[in-house]
Amino acid sequence: MSRAMETSRTVTRRPDFTARALVPLGLFFGLALVFPFLPLGTRAEYLLQIAFFTLVAAILALSWDILARSGQVSLAHAAFYGLGAYGFALLGKVMPWFAAMPLAALIAGLVSLILGAVTLRLSGMYFAIATLAFTEVVRTIIQNLPESVAGGANGLLVPALLGGNARAQYFLAFGVLLFTALVSLAIRRSRLHHAFAAIRQGEETARVLGVSVVRYKLAAFFISSFLAALGGVLFAGKTFFINPLETFSLANSIAPLTTSIFGGLYTTLGPMLGATVLRVAEELLHNSVKNGYLVVYGLVLMLTILWLPRGLMGLLRRGKHGGEL
Amino acid sequence: MTAVSFQPSVASQQEVVLRADGLSKRFGGLLAVQNVTFTQYSGEILAVIGPNGAGKTTLLNLLSGVYRPTAGRLHLLGRDVTGESMEARCHAGLGRAFQIVRPFPEMTVHENVTVGALFGKAGVSLPEARERAYDLLERTGLAAHAEKAAHELTLLQDKRLEVARALATQPRVLLLDEVMAGLRPAEAQEAVQLVRSVQGSGVSVLFIEHIMPVVRDLADRVVVMDQGQVLAEGTYREVTANPQVVAAYLGTEEGLHA
């Protein structure tokens, strides 16, 4: 019998991944590293600023993707981004930035565990709406705290990061993105990757196979929110000023989601590529129209869902399965 | 806890691996499983049969922890697991393959099995899990398909994957929910061999089955259920000779196609 033949055949063991998959990532970071030193001419300052916000967008998208890998499609990213921003605004007044930054992120991470715990059994649109509602609750609370605490609806001044030195801020953002990418790669190479993927593709089956779903879902929340909050710190420290309406806006939850989906879900490079393309597109459009430049996110999201299910990464790796980093 | 678990397992054949004491499950007004008691010994293949709606799948869901019983206790390897989660039961040595195959669709066949190997028992490293998964694919005849996407498999291959993945968790007891369903006779024969080889590796098997020849070929002992209750228990020959069992089957349209 032919199947009996199969039974005796042995498998060629393939490595989980090869170092070659790291080359595009290396290229991305190489380019990002030399960018400030390029002869950018008279608009150098403006371009460096766009590059800075591109890095922040990439941090947010990649951190959102890490949570999505565990099947939790969140609309609460703005909440953790905002908690990072507000945490830094308040803590930065009483301690040096390098202490305020991780502490603000830690607080956001811990708050995310609360959200994670109560939404454990929710999925799909219920999960999306619950996370959206959570963001609004956080925003309303911050907005209604006494003005002396968090500035109320008017907002809050933020201590400038690194004395407002644009180039230093850029490299700090570069460092945070590099850290985020390393975390993402570390997850990809660890048991977390298998747990996340299993939960996403069949939660009950994962449990039958012994995956401690609660623990891994919460871990995804913590890691994702911690990193998102670091992005929030960078944003707040760059703009000197934050207010609840903009910081916790739905747009800040949708942008990372769109960026990841457009770039390529569940990959490290995809969200970073997506951020680069979308940020540049947004900026170009912003230069010609004052309002509504976020239209690119709506358009890109629709077109991606209808015609590009695996995003940019799907274009780059047409027809290949698995082994993506 | 029972005395059984404290006895040294002199005769491993007599070690109790699974014991249900009066398991019941009520859904609203419906008593789907009622006071079910049975014992499974180490190395044994136990079949649960019964007409449609007899409560077999509900029983399996009670055993694997999908449902909590309304009453009764469940012991696995001498340990009371009645209140424990699915993942805890898996760690304690209970594996399960589903009737409707549930591969992780975006993973390769090998990755599917790796998940079972990695999380089924504490302290398995990722390289070990990957290696064990490859071994299992060889044992279950899936070696040639290791790097395929799970959704590219045929039904029989999917069932093999389902079993391989459950075995990867290193169970002492494996629950199989109608693995033969939808297979052609030749394929079913291969599946029977697969279950035999599972038993050969020291795993006790509890399976639900509709196809009586398969039950006859595989089962050491048979538990017959009807209307949520245990109707009879014994060897295949004994239960099929039991007039109550025959009556229960005749009462339905299927009859005993033995």
Place this chain on the structure above:
Amino acid sequence: MELFFQTLLNGLLQSGLYALVASGLALAVGVVGIVNFAHGEFLMIGAFLAWGASAYLGVDPLLSLPLVAVAVFAVGALTYRVSIRHVLLAPELNQMLLTFGLGILLQNLALMLLGGNTRTVTTPYQGSSLSLGDLSVGGPKMIAFGLAVVILAGLYAVLYRTNLGRQMRAVAQNRRGSQLIGIDVDRVYLIAFGVSCGLAAVAGVLVATLLFASPTVGLVFALKAFAIIVMAGLGNLTGVLWASVVLGVSEALVQTYVPGGGGWSDAVFFLLIFATLVFRSFRGAR
């Protein structure tokens, strides 16, 4: 005591509008099986159409209402044809994200074309008010409530008394079965989605007379509609009515009785959605 009854009345009147928005959304969810995150944007389109008709043509919103409803029905039907239809069999995530994209697209197009300012509609009955004993009600609020009741009555009459309505409910209950008994499911979907958008637009017209038209006016109503259908149970069309009343009245109570009410009422409302969702999920657990 008078304050209490005034509060109850305000809440009740507000709930008419909520029910209008939510029953449209429930139609999309229940019949088509699509959770339309762009529902608020169809409301926004309705509000702007009413404003445009009033500002440029001098047509009273109450007169332009039927035309707006038909126009947005057509927009909704078109949207179904070119986008929604293609993801009906796709994973829920893709459906959700598609309508999300649509919402962002519509909202930003409005921003681009009309700017972010709020536009108010002037009507002759704007400042009028009605007294019921000791209680008083603003004219536009009363009109909006009355219209909402009439339209909802019409909707439920269609759903329960006509052939089309029976088909819709049949599809909502069992898609495959409906196909087998010869219902043109695709056509039912198209109509249901169109009607859903039309209902949002009608609500938008009323919002324009009560508040204003702006590109972002729809979001908060859509969120409240989500809260309502979640409370009612997904796709439960009759549950929508009482859930709307619960939301409207509890909001009014918070505004009246919680210190600094205006600011906190939003938080209370979101907490309500959140709590409902979480409670349901844990009660549903085995």
